[in-house]
Amino acid sequence: MIDNRHKQVDWRNPLFKVSKYFTVKELIYLPKWDRLATEDDGLTATIKTNLIELAETMDDIREFLGLPINVHVTYRPKEYNALIGGGPISAHTSGLAMDFSISKKSSDEIRLLLRPKLEYYNVRMENLPGASWVHIDKRDVAVTGNRYFKP
Numbered sequence: 001m002i003d004n005r006h007k008q009v010d011w012r013n014p015l016f017k018v019s020k021y022f023t024v025k026e027l028i029y030l031p032k033w034d035r036l037a038t039e040d041d042g043l044t045a046t047i048k049t050n051l052i053e054l055a056e057t058m059d060d061i062r063e064f065l066g067l068p069i070n071v072h073v074t075y076r077p078k079e080y081n082a083l084i085g086g087g088p089i090s091a092h093t094s095g096l097a098m099d100f101s102i103s104k105k106s107s108d109e110i111r112l113l114l115r116p117k118l119e120y121y122n123v124r125m126e127n128l129p130g131a132s133w134v135h136i137d138k139r140d141v142a143v144t145g146n147r148y149f150k151p
Contacts, residue, residue, distance in 0.1 A: 011048065012036065021057035021062050026071040028050045028082050041077035042093075050095035051075060053099075054138055057121055058098055065102060065113065072099040072133050074079065097137035110134045119149035126129065126151050 010016045014025035014036060016035035028037040028051070037043045051074065063068050075082070076092040101107055111125060111133055118125055124147045126135035141147055 007045075009048065010053070011043070014132070017146070018052055019141040021069070022058060023030075025053045027055060027074045027096055029073075030076070031073070032084060033080065037075055037080075038075055043075065043077070047075060047095035054096060054098060057123060057138065058100075058136070061114065061117075061121060061123075064117065065105075065110065067102045067104055069100045069102060072101065074098045091137035092137045096133070097135060098137055099133045099135050101133050106135050115148055123147070124149060 008026065008038065009018055011024055011028065012031065014023060016024045018024055018027055018051070024036065030036075030037055036052075039141075045140075054074065058069065073092065074097065075095045076086060078091065078093050081087075081090050083092050086092060092099075102110055105113075108129060111127075111129075114125060114134070114136075123136050124136055124141060127148050127150050128135070142149075
C-alpha cells in the first residue's frame with residue numbers, strides 16, 4: 001500500500017507541524033538559498049514520506065533526550081548538497097538524515113547518550129568527535145551492523 005501521509009502536509013507552510021515536534025521549515029528549509037525546498041528541487045512524494053518518518057523518529061529521540069532539538073538541516077536537494085560540500089551520496093538528499101544540536105548539551109554528550117540507543121531507534125549516527133552537530137540518518141545499516149560510523 002502506498003503511504004499518502006505526505007499529501008496531508010502543507011509543504012509550502014513553514015510552520016505546519018509534520019510531527020509532534022517538527023515543522024515543515026525544519027525539514028525542508030535551505031539556509032543558503034533562504035527558502036523552502038520545492039518539487040522543482042526534487043522534493044518527491046518518496047522524499048516527503050521519508051521526511052515524515054524521520055521526523056517521527058526524531059520525536060522519539062527528542063523525548064529520550066528531554067530537550068528541544070535545534071535543526072541545522074534535514075533535506076538537501078542534490079544541487080544544494082553539492083553547493084555546501086555534502087557527500088555525493090548523502091542521506092540528506094533522500095530525506096533520510098537530520099543534523100542537529102541541543103543548546104544545553106555538547107554534540108559529543110548527545111552522541112554519548114544516543115550511541116547505545118541507535119539500534120532501538122533504528123538509526124545510524126556519524127562518529128564525529130568535536131563536531132558542533134549530530135548527524136542521524138535512517139539509511140539501511142551495512143552488513144557489518146555498524147550504526148556509528150565515520151563519514
